[in-house]
Amino acid sequence: MKSIVLTGLLLWSVHLYSEYTVTEEQARRLIDKFNRKEENARAKIEEEEAKIKQLEKEISELKERIHSLEGEIERAKEEARKIEEEKVEKYDIYVVKEGDWLAKLAEYPEVYGKGNYHLWPRIYKANKDLIKDPTLIYPGWKLKIPRP
Numbered sequence: 001m002k003s004i005v006l007t008g009l010l011l012w013s014v015h016l017y018s019e020y021t022v023t024e025e026q027a028r029r030l031i032d033k034f035n036r037k038e039e040n041a042r043a044k045i046e047e048e049e050a051k052i053k054q055l056e057k058e059i060s061e062l063k064e065r066i067h068s069l070e071g072e073i074e075r076a077k078e079e080a081r082k083i084e085e086e087k088v089e090k091y092d093i094y095v096v097k098e099g100d101w102l103a104k105l106a107e108y109p110e111v112y113g114k115g116n117y118h119l120w121p122r123i124y125k126a127n128k129d130l131i132k133d134p135t136l137i138y139p140g141w142k143l144k145i146p147r148p
Helices: 002-017 024-087 102-107 117-126
Strands: 090-095 142-147
Touching (some): 102 117
Antiparallel strands (some): 090 142
């Protein structure tokens, strides 16, 4: 139906805009020519629609894969959170007294014990928010003592 209307419009426009009269043979050739063009255009449309369907399928598969990976990421985050919770260091608290310094403090029996002065950096690292200079600690400070 469309092609008949288009053909009619074509013939009418050819008639209006040409200085000569179109013969029936010329009109048939023009109709055939435009019918072939229409067939080619429809074939291209079908090819492109097939490509679109394939792309839509691929998009759907990618969305499923993304959803699956998001689930894996959430599970990995949860596992990492659990591991971090297990790794959280436990602390004792020690109140600094007059004459204390970190290496001396590390040797106290209630801290790490005799001969463990070399563990003072652990105390320093655990209290970096309070201790700006590891050579200066002040009486009354409450220091976190990391436990293994």
